[in-house]
Amino acid sequence: MNNDSLSRSDADHAIKVQVKSEYLEDQSNPAESRYVFAYHVRITNDGPQPARLLTRHWIIMDGEARVQEVRGDGVVGEQPELEPGASYEYSSGAVLETPVGSMHGSYGMIDGDGQSFEAPIPAFTLAIPRVLH
Numbered sequence: 001m002n003n004d005s006l007s008r009s010d011a012d013h014a015i016k017v018q019v020k021s022e023y024l025e026d027q028s029n030p031a032e033s034r035y036v037f038a039y040h041v042r043i044t045n046d047g048p049q050p051a052r053l054l055t056r057h058w059i060i061m062d063g064e065a066r067v068q069e070v071r072g073d074g075v076v077g078e079q080p081e082l083e084p085g086a087s088y089e090y091s092s093g094a095v096l097e098t099p100v101g102s103m104h105g106s107y108g109m110i111d112g113d114g115q116s117f118e119a120p121i122p123a124f125t126l127a128i129p130r131v132l133h
Contacts, residue, residue, distance in 0.1 A: 015082075
């Protein structure tokens with residue numbers, strides 16, 4: 001894709017989302033099909049104007065392709081404002097019935113001009129150690 005094909009939202013709304021996940025063995029109980037994961041998110045505003053995170057939409061899939069969708073306001077009770085170049089970090093968690101799964105989604109954002117846009121959250125894996133190669 002060349003730069004000529006970027007839309008206004010692509011050019012003005014450069015929100016980068018990075019996620020790391022970890023298995024919480026001490027909160028999990030495999031005998032009861034309960035696998036608890038934490039995920040740590042870093043959201044960076046690489047765009048030229050401020051942006052506020054208003055909503056979240058997660059799609060969570062376990063190893064048997066069961067899907068949960070989670071929608072809500074903000075993240076961890078906050079609706080952070082990110083100035084250009086700023087980052088915001090938070091941690092949260094998910095519970096699966098299988099030892100492997102994945103998550104992806106989007107954040108509903110609004111820029112300094114009042115324009116709404118979606119910031120995609122790339123897919124990431126939830127897995128207990130040594131299950132995936």
